[in-house]
Amino acid sequence: MAQFTLKVNGASHQVDVEPDTPILWVLRDHLNLVGTKYGCGIAQCGACTIHLDGTATRACQLQVSMVGNSEITTIEGLSENGEHPVQQAWLEEDVPQCGYCQTGQIMTAVSLLKNNPHPTDEEIEMGMSGNLCRCGTYTRIKKAIKRASNS
Amino acid sequence: MSTFKTKTSRREFIRNVSLGSGGIILSFNWLASCNSTERELMALPNNWYELNGYLKIGENGLATIMSPNPEIGQNVKTSMPMLVAEELDIDWKNVLVEQAPLNVGLFGNWQIAGGSRSIGSSWVPLRQAGATARKMLLMAAASSWSVPIEELTTSNGIITHKASGKSDHYGVFAEKASILEVPEEVELKELADYKIIGHSKKNVDGKNIVTGKPLFGLDIKEEGMLTAMIVHPPAFGKVLKSFDASSVINMPGIKDVFTINTFNDEDARGWSDITAFNEQVVIVGESTWQVMKAKKVLKVVWQNMPKTTIKQAGWGGNATDVSIPTGLESSVDHNKKLNDYSGLPLQTARKDGNPEKAFKEAAKVLERTYTAPFRAHNTMEPMNFFADVTEDRAILSGPVQTPEAAEGSVATRLKMPREKIEVHLSRMGGGFGRRLYGTFVVEAALISQHVKAPIKLVYTREDDMTYGTYRPAYTLKYRAAIDKNNNLTAIHVIGGGIPESPLHENRFPAGAIDNYLAEKWVIPSNITIGAYRAPRSNFNASAEQSFLDELAETLGKDPLEFRLELLKRAQDKPVGERNDYDAKRYAGVLELVKKNAKWGAEDKKDLKRGVAAYYCHQSYVANVVDVRMDGSKPIIDEVFAAVDCGIVVNPDAATNLAEGGTVDGIGTAMYGGLSFVDGMPQQDNFDKYRLIRHHEAPKKVSVDFVKSDIAPTGMGEPPYPPVQAALANAIYSASGKRLYHQPFINELNS
Known part of the structure; x- marks a missing residue:
């Protein structure tokens, strides 16, 4: 076990965990931030997507010892109360079915729009292809991203 | 309006209502979150008055409606309360929704997410629940204002007496209504009068989903809770021989390593109990990652499964002895059998006319064979369940499509009466049929009982995919007879599978063809199968x-x-x-x-x-x-x-x-x-x-x-x-x- 100081959603947190612990489990088990989801553990599904210094990153592949001073943003830190335009677009389009993958989808979409504020359909499709949705809400996800890009 | 008799007798309804209000202690209801995107519009009331098991009304006119069925993404947590709200005649923005726990006494025996039946089976009872409550509120208002009930009208949660100009919201009458007897007859609205049904309402959990609130089974956390994982045989047809706990017991955070037998030989298994991998190794520890790491290094020796017979009951049926085939199966062999099943006995499922004659006289026969492989459900949220079992009660919480069946299996296994078991439902990260088979609930209960602590059983993705209730491997061969005038004269279909046939012999095109023959065959397997979205x-x-x-x-x-x-x-x-x-x-x-x-x-x-x-x-x-x-x-x-x-x-x-x-x-x-x-x-x-x-x-x-x-x-x-x-x-x-x-x-x- 080792002590790490993490910057998460603008606040500093001390955790005492094994150095190889993925940030996914530090967030979920130790910081009670459960909006970041476990889906596969091998960076194939995108359910655990967070932002590391603003860049979309798979939390299941990021060991706590590798984070250093980087800033972590999770879905809980994206906005105070769901006001982020991407979250609002998700609500307007009523995207979720089961809802499990949607926080990861939103975190990827926010990153996509940051790098490309007005993506084409093809850019959205490719940019979101790392995030699985087993319920098949892809067409609504695309609509929500387009809505957010126009807001 | 159509008049409907409330199905239960007055006495029965009241008993159920009192059970709902005081009979079950909801000691673990943090997951039963109240949500509505417009919730902020109205403050929560100081008091709730329960009008029946499905709904309660606050003194300020806000209503809480219980959603009885498990939510797997089919949106019943929104659409079932809509049925109640329609007949209650309340403004949807003044409705909060709570996920109900398992309570078949109150909610009937279809608290299941399966067969696409939630809305169909609740269509009458949920509207009745709303209409019954509306009538009780009207009775209370009529009594308060000393006016005939027939002169009162409702709209959006407001009761009005036109002649006297009196008007007030439901909350004013809720306390008085809550002690009235439940009316025996209620009238239900006509389709044309609907204000909520048929009008799109957004997912009541939408905001909690997009902000990452704890909603799912994997998000459950309780004081003193440990994390548990199973190590199951790596192959169907294998069983545990031995394991070496010393290989992991000293790893950081690891609390215990032991085996469980999910079902006892003497107990008949229910239809939803999985037959494979009855004995498993369990690792319990403090945190998820610690247990995951231990799971990777635990030394386990497996051996081939001996001849095994179990007792299993079907849907409401008697228990019969079922033999589980031994051996290690491979898809190469399966595929050969799907394409050539000659020698296997075919069972005639349906025959119309004289298909043999039609094929004999056909000028042309079109014959095609179709196949499909086993499929894993792959819900995005892997199987998991929370259990806190003590000597005299069990609290179970998490994602399961069949809470009643799961409770029954736990009751049988723990030899604990159902009254001492509570089952609470979380939102589910997908179901698709996988969570009909709640064997993981029994596993969680046994693990909690063993370690004498609350635990959350977590399947890794690998566990989830390799210990499933798969869609079977299927084949269908179709043949069509065409006569010399280019008319279709017969169809012959043969449906087979490992270990279930996909045939639906009474479906189209049966009924449209004079000469029709449907046959089926199966090959037994030790690979576990189950219902998969639209089975067969x-x-x-x-x-x-x-x-x-x-x-x-x-x-x-x-x-x-x-x-x-x-x-x-x-x-x-x-x-x-x-x-x-x-x-x-x-x-x-x-x-x-x-x-x-x-x-x-x-x-x-x-x-x-x-x-x-x-x-x-x-x-x-x-x-x-x-x-x-x-x-x-x-x-x-x-x-x-x-x-x-x-x-x-x-x-x-x-x-x-x-x-x-x-x-x-x-x-x-x-x-x-x-x-x-x-x-x-x-x-x-x-x-x-x-x-x-x-x-x-x-x-x-x-x-x-x-x-x-x-x-x-x-x-x-x-x-x-x-x-x-x-x-x-x-x-x-x-x-x-x-x-x-x-x-x-x-x-x-x-």
Whole structure:
């Protein structure tokens, strides 16, 4: 076990965990931030997507010892109360079915729009292809991203 | 208005109501979150007054409605309370929704997410619950104002007496209403008067989902809770021989390593209990990662399963002895058997006319064989459950589609009466049938009992994929007899599978063909199977509707018109005694998709199209799929879906289900599947098991519903099967290549 100081959603947190612990489990088990989801553990599904210094990153592949001073943003830190335009677009389009993958989808979409504020359909499709949705809400996800890009 | 007798007697209803208010102590209800996107509009009341088990009203007029059924993404947590709210006649923005715990005494015996039946089975009782409460509020108002109840009206939660000008909201009368006797008769609104049903309402959990609030089973955390994982045999046909706890017991955070026997030999297993991997090794520790690490290094020795017989009860049936085949099975061998089952006994499931004669006299016979592999459900949230078991009670909480069956299995295994077991439901990260089989609930209960602490059992993705209740491997062989005048004279279908046949012998085109023969066969297996979104239909539609397409081409007919022609026959002069479907509704969705897709008229220059339709779960869906080929890869431009599910309760949510079912159907047809070598699943995570991704989904899904006044029928499953065939037929139009074996990606690339 080792002590790490993490910057998460603008606040500093001390955790005492094994150095190889993925940030996914530090967030979920130790910081009670459960909006970041476990889906596969091998960076194939995108359910655990967070932002590391603003860049979309798979939390299941990021060991706590590798984070250093980087800033972590999770879905809980994206906005105070769901006001982020991407979250609002998700609500307007009523995207979720089961809802499990949607926080990861939103975190990827926010990153996509940051790098490309007005993506084409093809850019959205490719940019979101790392995030699985087993319920098949892809067409609504695309609509929500387009809505957010126009807001 | 129609008058409905409340089904339960007055005495029964009151007993249930009192049970709901005080009989069950909800000691673990943090998951029963109150939500509404507009919740902030009104403060929570100081007091709630329970009018019946489904709803309570606060002194300020706010209503809380219980959603009885498990939510797996089919949106019942929104659409079931809509039924109550409609008849309560309240403004939807003043409604909060709570997920009800298991309580069959109160909510009846269909607290299940299965068979696309939630809305259909609750259509009358939920509206009655709302109407009963409305009447009690009216009775209380009539008494308070000393006016005849007949002179009172309601609108959006306000009671008005026009003659005296008196008007006040429900909250004012809630306390008085709550002590009244439940009326024996209530009137229900007519379709034309609906203000909530048929008007889209957003997901009540929407905001909590997009902000990452704890909603799911994996999000459960309780004081002193430990994390548990199982180590199950790596192959079907293997059992535990020995394990070495010393290899992990000293690792950081590890608390205990032991085995459980999920079921006792002397107890009959229920229909939802899984038969494989009865003895497993369990690792319990402080945190998820610590247990995951220990799981990877634990030394376990496995051995071949000896001859095993278990006692198992079917759906409400008596227990019978079931032998589980020994041996280590492989897909190579399965595939041989799916293609050549000669020598196996065929069972006749249906016979109309004289098919033998028709085939003997046929000028031409079209014969095609279709196959599909095992499939894992792959819910995005892997199996998990919370359990806190002490000597005198068990608290169970998490995602399960069949809470009543799971409770029964736990009661049997722990020898604990059901009254001492509480089952609470979390939102589920997908179900698709996998969570019908709540053996993980029994496992969680046994683990908690052993370690004497609250635990959360977590399956890794690998556990989830390799210890499933898979969609079986299926085959259907279709034969059609065509006479010298180019008339279709007979159809012969043989459905087989490992270890279940996909055949639905009384479905279309049975009923439309004079000479019809349906036969089936099965080969037993020790690989565990279960219901998978639209069981059997999920393959039947693909094969049947692909065959009809090829048959139409052979007969020189338009594929859509050919189906309508057969359906007209089934409607005007049906063949046989028992046909499951309503030919008129079936033709209705084909007519609607024909109109919406401009079938026969549309000329999208580089696109080719295919059509298919299917009936299951009392609903009808037809699809037209437009594709173009990019080499061997189909680019799906648009899918039209025409749906008849009776009255559409929540149109935008139903549209979402149809869109998702379409994408899921295309994913099933095109990609993935589970294969075995020596009993071992060869795919254990999403790097090996291919699921459809965003860029592979159709660019657009256009959904339309048949306008109907029929009571609602299924919606979770029906949009999933037919699109698989519509896609295959479209790909044929675009590429000239007929597809017979799922996943199509292999055939397209070969």
